[in-house]
Amino acid sequence: MDNVHIVTLGCHQCHGEHLHEVTYAGRLLASTLCSNCGHRIAKDLPGLRRAYIADVEHRILTKPGRMLRRVIHHPVSFARGLPGALLLKPARMEAELRVLTGRR
Amino acid sequence: MTMHAGIVLAAGAGTRVGNSRNKVYLPLGGRRIVTWSLELFRQVPGIGRLVLLVRDNDRELVGEILDREFPDVPVDVVTGGDTRHESEYRALLHLADDIRRGEIDIVLVHDAARPLTPVRVVEEVLATAMRTGGAIPALPLEDVAGVDEAGRISESDRTDLIRVQTPQAFRSTQLLAAYEAAAADGFAGTDTASCVERYQGVAVHVVAGDPRNLKVTYADDLFMAELMLAASGYKR
Numbered sequence: 001m002d003n004v005h006i007v008t009l010g011c012h013q014c015h016g017e018h019l020h021e022v023t024y025a026g027r028l029l030a031s032t033l034c035s036n037c038g039h040r041i042a043k044d045l046p047g048l049r050r051a052y053i054a055d056v057e058h059r060i061l062t063k064p065g066r067m068l069r070r071v072i073h074h075p076v077s078f079a080r081g082l083p084g085a086l087l088l089k090p091a092r093m094e095a096e097l098r099v100l101t102g103r104r
Numbered sequence: 105m106t107m108h109a110g111i112v113l114a115a116g117a118g119t120r121v122g123n124s125r126n127k128v129y130l131p132l133g134g135r136r137i138v139t140w141s142l143e144l145f146r147q148v149p150g151i152g153r154l155v156l157l158v159r160d161n162d163r164e165l166v167g168e169i170l171d172r173e174f175p176d177v178p179v180d181v182v183t184g185g186d187t188r189h190e191s192e193y194r195a196l197l198h199l200a201d202d203i204r205r206g207e208i209d210i211v212l213v214h215d216a217a218r219p220l221t222p223v224r225v226v227e228e229v230l231a232t233a234m235r236t237g238g239a240i241p242a243l244p245l246e247d248v249a250g251v252d253e254a255g256r257i258s259e260s261d262r263t264d265l266i267r268v269q270t271p272q273a274f275r276s277t278q279l280l281a282a283y284e285a286a287a288a289d290g291f292a293g294t295d296t297a298s299c300v301e302r303y304q305g306v307a308v309h310v311v312a313g314d315p316r317n318l319k320v321t322y323a324d325d326l327f328m329a330e331l332m333l334a335a336s337g338y339k340r
Contacts, residue, residue, distance in 0.1 A: 007127040010322040019124050020323050027134040029330050032323035041323055073175045 003095045004104075013039035025052050025099040026059065049100050106209045107152030108230065109202075109276070110145035111195045114138050114166075114216035115157040115184020127320055128216040129165060133333040137320060138166075139173040140219030140333075140340070144271075145212065146177055147340055148226045153208065155198060156216075157184035157191045189292040189299070193283045203276040210234055211279050213296050214271035220332055221317045223340060226271055228311045233273035237306040240273075240297050241313035242266035269313040272296050278304040 009020040014037035021033040028051055031042035043051075070078045098104040114128045128138040135143075138156070145151045158166050160183050170179055182198045184191035192213060202208050210233050212226065225241050232239035245265040250258030274296065282303035286293065293299035297308040316332060318325055 005130055006124045007130060008124045009127060009320075009326075012322055012324060022130060022323075022326065024131060027131060029132075029326055032326065034323065039323075041327065043327075069175065070172070074171055077171070 003092070003099065009034075011037060011039055013037050023099055023104060025096050026055055028052055028055055030099045045100065045102050052096070052100055106207060108148075108150050108210040108212065109153040109155060109199055109208045110142075110148075110151045110212045110214060110271070111155045111157065111192065112138065112141050112145070112214050112216050113157050113184065113188060113191055114141075114162075115191045116159050116162075126159065126162060129162070129169065130320075130326065132219060132326070132329055133338045135173045136169050137219045137329075138216045139169060141214060141216045141221075142174055142177070142179065143340060144214070144219075144221050144223065144226060146174075147223050148230065150230070151212065151226075153180070153199070153202070154178070155180045155182055155195045157182055157195055159184065187292055189286070189294070192296060193287060196280050196283050199276070200280060203280050208276045210273050211276045212271040212273045215319060217320045218270055218317055219320070220329055221269075221271065222314050225269070225311070225314050225317060229271055229273040232309050232311050233275065236309045237278055237304075238272075238274045238297065238300055238308035239311050240308055241269045241271070241317065242310045243269065243313040243315065266310065267313070268295065268297075269317045269319075272308075274300050274306070274308075278306055282306075 003024045005022045006019055007022060008017050009032070010017050011034040013034060018034055018036035020035065023030045025048060028048065029043070030048055031040060033040045114126065116126050129136050132140060142154060142156065145154055154177065156166065156179050158181055163181065166181055180198060182194055185194055196211070199208055199211070210230055212230065214221070229239040229241055243266065245267050248265055252258045279300055282300045285303040286299050293302070300306045301308055318329060320326060320329060
């Protein structure tokens with residue numbers, strides 16, 4: 001999953017529906033930013049980091065099972081997507097770390 | 105054997121600006137919002153058919169999401185229309201043959217943007233619709249007052265107002281007949297219940313909704329939904 005998504009959401013600050021940038025750290029929601037008024041809602045970084053570490057532990061523990069399910073159900077697409085996923089992993093981790101250090 | 109069908113509307117009801125993605129494809133607790141909504145129906149015994157209404161240009165993404173997050177359950181992906189009413193009609197046309205053969209008893213219609221609906225709500229609308237023909241979940245609308253033309257609080261009684269939620273459940277034959285009649289009339293209802301009441305005379309019953317059955321509309325709702333999922337151990 002990408003860590004930044006652009007979607008239309010309502011904004012309590014400026015009212016109406018506007019484009020929002022929704023940012024994630026791994027599987028965790030980190031912040032939303034309204035493109036119309038700049039209103040930002042964000043988790044506090046220390047709390048986000050603690051939750052992220054717990055989530056990464058969970059991701060690591062469940063990864064073999066998730067990979068196995070993908071191999072069983074979609075062996076071809078799994079094999080085809082694996083090299084790309086491995087190549088992209090460092091960039092994804094770096095993007096997650098940027099969110100966790102408040103640089104995004 | 106008769107079963108029930110669940111229709112999940114993800115065809116983009118509501119405003120979407122520019123090239124933005126439909127919010128129902130946002131991740132939430134490790135899965136997409138739409139997956140949580142489909143999962144709801146999977147957990148209710150008797151719902152043996154799932155139909156997901158999507159935009160044509162979301163089909164590829166939806167295929168990937170279902171492959172990854174909902175691999176063991178067949179889902180019929182159908183292209184929705186420009187309005188909620190049109191999407192519902194297309195879903196019903198998709199199911200029409202099975203409905204006419206008597207294979208589908210109750211049809212439940214659910215907003216994909218409601219990922220946290222408790223199973224209890226689905227079971228209650230389903231049971232009530234089986235008994236009466238139609239049921240919707242709702243909450244009393246509290247803290248509401250009328251205002252007269254002079255800007256003063258009106259004395260009128262507002263206790264009869266409710267906030268309607270989904271899923272809404274209807275007997276399939278009546279729902280299909282209502283939408284076919286509406287199509288013949290050129291009528292497009294704003295909600296499912298009004299169409300069934302208008303064309304089939306079904307008295308739609310209200311069952312207790314749930315405050316947790318929030319519809320992701322505002323940015324804040326995403327944080328609230330994630331908190332609620334975390335509190336439940338990311339399980340339904």
